[in-house]
Amino acid sequence: MATSASNRGTLNRQPGRFAVTHSEHDEPAQARPSRYHREIARSILTRNQSPDLHFDTSLNPYRGCEHGCIYCFARPNHAYVDLSPGQDFESEIFCKDNAAEVLRETLRKPGYQCRPVVIGTATDPYQPVERERRITREILQVLSECRHPFSLITKSALVLRDLDLIGPMAREGRASVAVSVTTLDNRLKGQLEPRASGGRERLRTVRELARAGVPVTVLVAPLIPFINDHELEDIVEQVAAAGARSAGYVILRLPHELGALWEEWLATHYPDRAGKVMATVRELHGGATYDSRWHHRHRGQGPWAQLLSRRFQTACQRAGLAPRESFTLDTSAFRPPGLAGQMHLWDG
Secondary structure, eight states: OOOOTTTTTSOOOOTTTTOOOOOOSSOOOOSSOOEEEEOOOSOOOEEOOOTTSSOSEEEOSEESOTTOOTTOTTGGGGGGGTOOTTHHHHHEEEEOTTHHHHHHHHHTSTTOOOOOEEEOSSSOTTSTTHHHHOHHHHHHHHHHHTTOOEEEEESOGGGGGGHHHHHHHHHTTOEEEEEEOOOSOHHHHHHHSTTSOOHHHHHHHHHHHHHTTOOEEEEEEEEOTTTTGGGHHHHHHHHHHHTOOEEEEEEOOOOTTHHHHHHHHHHHHOTTTHHHHHHHHHHHTTTSSOOOSTTTTTTOOSHHHHHHHHHHHHHHHHHTOEETTOSOOOOTTOOOTTSHHHHHHHHO
């Protein structure tokens, strides 16, 4: 699928596209309807070689994301298929409908080594289309059947739909969930993440996951100087009270076409502080809008990075939260597909 040159790399904002919303629901009205494309996946697991990430195997059921988070680092990926990192990323959604089937075949291959799989490292596995497509749920069914450990990353309350699968795996030490909380201010949420769950919904999500025995990490991400960094301590305090066990943070990073999209958004919504925000972002990334070096890209460098790190550590200590993903998932009970039924007989 192609798109016109004038559409490529621009937000192409329509009236009301980023309108402020105080809704607590996942799907506020949007100006441009989504189109869903069936993608036939030939492989489904991605191996990570980055030493600054806590996982080495990931899975993403969708490409593109209806949540419309303006800061999303995955936006530039749409340019590789000749689509806009702007509106196309939010409305041209590629669905890996055969993901569970490919996963099942992957897990039964001779020599497969079980490592925890992190689902949703690029785009949200519980974006609105998942309500009907149910690709993420099918993936969890395969992993649960095989007792294969997994973690989920989401900002959607829709994850609670699958507690019947996540809860039992978590109680056996084989599942965890990371909930992204960027802001508890729904006015700001409506600007930054127009079609994602609201602040109270995310706190409720943390609370219900924790009550079901699921280890919950909260990601305060991204931290944006002069936009949401003033909420850092409040977010940490409230997610701890809701039952989160650990927390992490990532500073704003703007790879490739995302830099121009972000600056356009910033000039539209916060023209009074746009210059100050961008100057600080560049300071955090060594004078550029993005520093791709490992161990620098997520936390930054310089005085601002040190200040954010100290504030975060102090807030977590005060709230009793551990560093991000301080728990280990159990891989010892994994059985390949086809042996899963026998496994239950053995257990009995």
